[in-house]
Amino acid sequence: MTKSTDFFAKPFDEKTLVKLTIFSSYIKAWIPTFIKSNFSDIYIYDFFSGVGKDAKGTFGSPLRILQAVSEQEKNIIMAGCRLHIHFNDKFPEIFSQLKENCELELEKFSPRLRSMVSVTYSNYDFEELYPKVSHKLQNQQFKPSLFLVDPFGTFAVKRFLDQTLTLKYNDFLIFMPTSHIKRFYERPDFRENLDLPPLSFDNFETYQVHQAVVEQLAGYYQEKDEEFSLIPFTIQKNSNYYGIIFGAKHLRAFDKFLDIAWQLDPEEGNANYSISIERQRSKPIQGDLFTPPMPSKKEAFEVLLTKKVMQRKIRNNFQAFEFCIRQGHPPSHAREVLVKLKKTNKIHFVGRSPKILYIYYKNRNTTNSEKIEFIVL
Numbered sequence: 001m002t003k004s005t006d007f008f009a010k011p012f013d014e015k016t017l018v019k020l021t022i023f024s025s026y027i028k029a030w031i032p033t034f035i036k037s038n039f040s041d042i043y044i045y046d047f048f049s050g051v052g053k054d055a056k057g058t059f060g061s062p063l064r065i066l067q068a069v070s071e072q073e074k075n076i077i078m079a080g081c082r083l084h085i086h087f088n089d090k091f092p093e094i095f096s097q098l099k100e101n102c103e104l105e106l107e108k109f110s111p112r113l114r115s116m117v118s119v120t121y122s123n124y125d126f127e128e129l130y131p132k133v134s135h136k137l138q139n140q141q142f143k144p145s146l147f148l149v150d151p152f153g154t155f156a157v158k159r160f161l162d163q164t165l166t167l168k169y170n171d172f173l174i175f176m177p178t179s180h181i182k183r184f185y186e187r188p189d190f191r192e193n194l195d196l197p198p199l200s201f202d203n204f205e206t207y208q209v210h211q212a213v214v215e216q217l218a219g220y221y222q223e224k225d226e227e228f229s230l231i232p233f234t235i236q237k238n239s240n241y242y243g244i245i246f247g248a249k250h251l252r253a254f255d256k257f258l259d260i261a262w263q264l265d266p267e268e269g270n271a272n273y274s275i276s277i278e279r280q281r282s283k284p285i286q287g288d289l290f291t292p293p294m295p296s297k298k299e300a301f302e303v304l305l306t307k308k309v310m311q312r313k314i315r316n317n318f319q320a321f322e323f324c325i326r327q328g329h330p331p332s333h334a335r336e337v338l339v340k341l342k343k344t345n346k347i348h349f350v351g352r353s354p355k356i357l358y359i360y361y362k363n364r365n366t367t368n369s370e371k372i373e374f375i376v377l
């Protein structure tokens with residue numbers, strides 16, 4: 001039995017299910033966004049597809065993609081948007097099952113929906129396929145694409161990010177065992193294989209490694225393109241840490257991903273376990289009654305946003321939306337802060353809602369713009 005056949009011969013484990021929840025939530029948010037934005041063609045690539053389901057029949061990424069497409073039937077037909085889906089898996093025995101499982105799912109599509117969806121299957125090595133895909137998409141700059149990159153282990157992240165950076169409307173989700181990176185980083189063959197920019201792990205505990213890797217990668221790429229950003233979500237299983245790296249260039253995409261991440265982790269928005277408990281475990285607070293506990297991520301954001309508003313550095317809902325997303329918080333957090341500032345008579349704005357949502361931000365330069373000014377009292 002190969003590693004791949006073994007993986008699908010068992011029920012998916014807990015970390016895989018968390019990963020799949022994030023994948024499918026994002027796919028479900030991504031498809032309608034682009035269909036409703038009048039794009040004629042949209043592309044989804046699942047580069048490491050697997051067979052489609054586990055031993056219990058729980059759907060993996062390919063069947064979840066098809067399910068998400070089916071749920072959008074009405075919108076797809078109404079918009080006349082064509083979906084191009086590419087499933088890939090290097091191993092022939094996996095590839096043939098993948099094709100069979102996907103074709104069975106596609107048979108459930110109505111003929112009208114089926115005519116809008118083209119599905120390609122391939123069994124290339126990712127390293128061979130990816131340059132061809134990115135080259136094709138570079139020549140189709142107005143065609144949005146979503147990539148799922150879900151290998152068993154690590155892969156040449158830098159090579160992937162260097163090429164992806166050139167794409168205009170692309171979002172991607174990578175899943176990787178990040179704790180391996182810290183463990184093997186000192187080995188030159190490992191580093192060379194992964195093709196990583198220089199990283200530092202000094203001062204990071206293992207539970208922080210995914211976040212540290214992603215933040216350092218994000219810093220490296222933002223120097224090349226400040227629109228491009230990466231968001232981490234860490235998944236713990238026993239003593240191992242895995243992680244999702246979400247990447248995109250658009251505030252709308254970050255808004256959607258942050259919403260999903262904070263729903264899964266209402267405390268910090270970035271892990272399937274309590275980072276604050278891990279923090280205490282690694283550096284226990286000494287029994288000192290006078291040391292205040294560390295503020296939560298949300299409390300720290302409240303302090304920061306309040307300061308910016310009171311100093312008149314953030315003066316309206318558009319600036320507040322952008323600040324909130326760039327700080328890694330969903331707009332609801334900024335709304336709560338601004339409503340509180342109004343209730344406590346620190347600021348005034350017209351109406352009950354500070355209107356911090358992507359939809360208002362999107363229309364900021366149009367005649368329908370709904371700008372809300374914050375007046376410091």
Ligand SMILES: C[S@@+](CC[C@H](N)C(=O)[O-])C[C@H]1O[C@@H](n2cnc3c(N)ncnc32)[C@H](O)[C@@H]1O
Pocket residue numbers: 004007020047048049050051052053059060061062088089090091094124125126127150151152
């Ligand atoms: C973690 S599994 C993917 C799981 C799948 N995304 C799901 O949700 O069910 C990784 C898959 O990648 C395939 N694979 C491994 N190395 C590959 C490579 N270099 N190129 C493409 N596929 C590869 C394996 O056969 C395996 O099915």
